[in-house]
Amino acid sequence: MRKTGKVMGALLLAAWVGMVQAQVELEDVEAHSGRLSSLRGDTALDVDKDAERIKDPVKDQGIQDRQYMHQPPLVPHQVRGYEVDLKVNRCLACHGWKNAAARNAPRVSPTHYETRDGMTLGDISPRRYFCLQCHVPQTGAKPLVDNTFTPVESLR
Ligand code: HEC
Ligand code: HEC
Structure with a gap:
């Protein structure tokens, strides 16, 4: 039982580390890909942005x-x-x-x-x-x- 618990813990930790890493990589790609930010900025498409x-x-x-x-x-x-x-x-x-x-x-x-x-x-x-x-x-x-x-x- 204790052994299964440890294995589960290790798996969860690995999954979490993986997710954090993926997130960091995504931000990295967005920051350095030269992606243009639009004039709308973060305004959603169904919202009118003030001029x-x-x-x-x-x-x-x-x-x-x-x-x-x-x-x-x-x-x-x-x-x-x-x-x-x-x-x-x-x-x-x-x-x-x-x-x-x-x-x-x-x-x-x-x-x-x-x-x-x-x-x-x-x-x-x-x-x-x-x-x-x-x-x-x-x-x-x-x-x-x-x-x-x-x-x-x-x-x-
Ligand atoms: C598609 C582009 C465009 C739009 C839209 C536009 N104009 Fe013009 N306007 C021009 C150009 C090009 C000239 C200069 C050549 C000519 O007269 O066509 C000009 C010339 C003028 C002149 C000088 C006229 C003269 O005899 O020297 C005035 C005043 C003017 N426009 C006002 C306006 C006003 C007011 C509006 C909106 C109701 C408007 N324009 C819309 C392109 C535009
Ligand atoms: C209250 C009256 C008034 C309104 C409203 C007005 N104008 Fe004018 N506009 C003038 C006058 C007067 C001049 C001439 C300025 C001078 O001789 O110094 C002028 C000049 C101009 C000229 C220069 C024309 C040339 O031959 O170089 C343009 C272009 C022009 N206006 C566009 C606009 C546009 C576009 C709008 C609306 C967004 C607008 N105006 C609204 C009074 C107005």
């Missing part, structure tokens, strides 16, 4: 030079709290053709009314509805990598 705050946006800096033809111009003002969803588009309240003059804001160009097969609509085209998809506000961040890009001669 990160826009970091130190540059305030009213005036219209910015464009660097190449067809560049979506940079947003030269803060956009915090500007709602853009199914019902409201705060950007269009100033940049839509109806209100731009009264708001002293540049109008969206006619391309914003064109569908992808070249039809011109009477209202903003769905593919140009979510403004911040293309137009970005600026922050004073240091570039992550060196960049030697220079604009074409005619824009310098």
Whole structure:
């Protein structure tokens, strides 16, 4: 009886050591495999993660030079709290053709009314509805990598 007990004990110990080792190895693999962590972090798929705050946006800096033809111009003002969803588009309240003059804001160009097969609509085209998809506000961040890009001669 005592012998069986000892054998059982030894087996349990071996199993436990094995499990701990497997766990350590798994963590090791995750830490060193160069696995990318997603922007969602540990947030489960069925949970909405709060958006990160826009970091130190540059305030009213005036219209910015464009660097190449067809560049979506940079947003030269803060956009915090500007709602853009199914019902409201705060950007269009100033940049839509109806209100731009009264708001002293540049109008969206006619391309914003064109569908992808070249039809011109009477209202903003769905593919140009979510403004911040293309137009970005600026922050004073240091570039992550060196960049030697220079604009074409005619824009310098
Ligand atoms: C309260 C009015 C107002 C709202 C709302 C607004 N803007 Fe503006 N926006 C302006 C004005 C005024 C200018 C011109 C700034 C200047 O001349 O310094 C401007 C400039 C811009 C420009 C630069 C255009 C160019 O030709 O360089 C872009 C891009 C822009 N806004 C995008 C946006 C986006 C995207 C939103 C929504 C997230 C938005 N704006 C909301 C008033 C507004
Ligand atoms: C798919 C990308 C895209 C989206 C989405 C988009 N734009 Fe643009 N926008 C551009 C590009 C590219 C230009 C410059 C060339 C042109 O006019 O098409 C531009 C130009 C502009 C200009 C300057 C117009 C001029 O005549 O110089 C303003 C203002 C502007 N966009 C505002 C907006 C607003 C407000 C929204 C949302 C309702 C929006 N854009 C959505 C790509 C986009």
